Amino acid sequence: MHARAVAATTTALLGTAALLLPVHDARAGGAVRPTVIAHRGASAYAPENTLAAVDEAAARGVVWVENDVQRTKDGELVVIHDDSLRRTTDVEEVFPDRAPWKVADFTAAEIARLDAGGWFGPAYADTRVPTLEEYVDRVERNHQKLLLEIKNPALYPGVEAQTLKLLSNEGWLDPRHLSGRLIVQSFSADSLRTVHDLKPAVRTGLLGTPPVAELPSYAGFADLVNPSHTTLSRSYVDAVHALTGPHGRRMEVFAWTVDDAPAARTVAGYGVDGIISNKPDVVRRAVYWY
Template identity: 40%
Template sequence: MNKVSMLGCAVVMGAALTITGIAQAAPDRAAGKRTHPVVVGHRGSPGQAPEETLASYRDALRDKADVLEGDVQLTSDRQIVLLHDDTLARTTDVEEVYPDRTPWRVGQFTLAEIKRLDAGSWFGSRYAGQRVPTLKELLSVVDRRTGLSLELKSPASSPGVATLLAGELNAAGLTDGATLRSGAYRVQVHSRDQEVLREFHASAPKVQLSYLTGGRMLGDEDLAALAGWTVGVYAHPRVTGAADVRRAHAKGLKVFSDPVDGPAEVSMAANQGYDWVTSNFPATARRILDGRTPFAAANGVVVDSVFPDPGGDDAQPENSEHVVLRNTTSRPIEVSGGYLRDQASNLMKIGPGYVIGPGSLLRVHVGPGTNRPDAYYNGLTAGFLNNTSGDTVSFFGAGHSLIDIHSYIVP
């Protein structure tokens, strides 16, 4: 089964690395310069708020992200909105509001129609009423110290989006190509489509451009070709090494990470020499890069392991996909009301009355089963943990505090 996480095809490393030994992790206070990578809030701070909503972007600003990242698409009346998917189905209530307009593609709806949709309740009831934002609304939120990284998403579905984006950014005075104190660009634009990048460049020639590689580092010939007109390439430390990063640097290109969330992944990016670290948890990424404890709310419970492939039906009764929580302390810890999310924000809850004994385990299952002191079943009818490549699972307490992040790789 090919399950898609927020990373796309998310092959992520298990948390074998620690936060120690991160290359250039701490500020160089003597020189008055910060030497660790630029921190990018991928779709805002979507590990803790609904992606690409103003709530998510405001959280990323609160978390001191150096850059806010988002995906731009066009409505049917040619307004620019921030939305990742080609359709509105995953992150809004479009199926309820417009049940007869399948497949609910972004470009089939006017801005006024899209503004009727709830873009927050799918993530959590406390975000009910969040809307799909326009580019203008995002620009009204971002401050002058924070950069923007905008992806020209699905340009074939939004013809002309590059020129319109350049026009809005020009009108806002954001196309001067400036570099901010953090080392971020005021605006950079990225895409998997080189032609749409060239279209944007024709209308905003000073804005920095970068190319999405799909994870692996490109060959020297391709890097050399990009070096003539872009500033960087995206890759993922799970499938690159320090030598790959050095090859890009030798061509004069920066290397930006695809999303990395847990201590292992962030450490890998920093140690390999990535220039920008993109994360769904920008506050956590910054803590790791600064050499601090990754999780301010850590209470001794960690994600011990993940079982994404039980064999057969992923949501089979009693033996479904599950995540194992471990109490690392000598005291009992209550986890009632806590929950787990994968990188696509799929949700598993923990019911009332659950306490993990000292040094003990709790298995949180996706599917149905008989609840026991050491197992809780969510009763869902379909699995979602990635069992073909890997994923990242985050654990939150009942008060929505982030307690741990665990990444795993499927051999």
């Protein structure tokens, strides 16, 4: 379904979204089925980290979406994966003399001029890089949940406090969102520790696969450990699950980025709590109906 046709059907489709949450399945001996998270939105079907990708995830009945946050030259938080605009926009054409086209070297107004969808396909020409405010508003409108990654925090001093302030201003730090609609993740343990210190109620996830011996050192400020699926084993998942996170609950594991049915079944068999995918519908079919 094209993203422009989503709005009228989102509410009805998300009526079945409970199927995507972790559930006990009698057919699998009571095993818990993992949550499915749309990586950068449903990015196999719409340009990544755009509002179109959020809507595409909603159209496919996916409740959780993941995104990446960086900061512009004039301090605006925008949703884009790379620290350069080159791969996912037409910045080289619009600003040919501004190499290496780093996000931090452009103002929000300049980035708003860029086409962030034409590279994906002509149907998405003139799609824009969303601000974080626009992004969370769309996620809210679609009744979805957000796995927000603070990207390259070392490049953007104070980005943790700025991100939390924006989330607060948009109503995302109230008890309803904090209890089950928001997780902040990062590859940087220091960044996650800062998020936890600033707002202890926010659930946080550490990206990567730290050695098992180091896992207890993260349990004080990280609720999840989110590794690449290629690094996982049942014993590693069990080691994470053996720990209690900062909110008094068992630590969880979200595996990324899984786009085919065999890999989805493998990591589901390890007992992961979530699977992050560019093709969340493929993963859903694999882990809910095999």
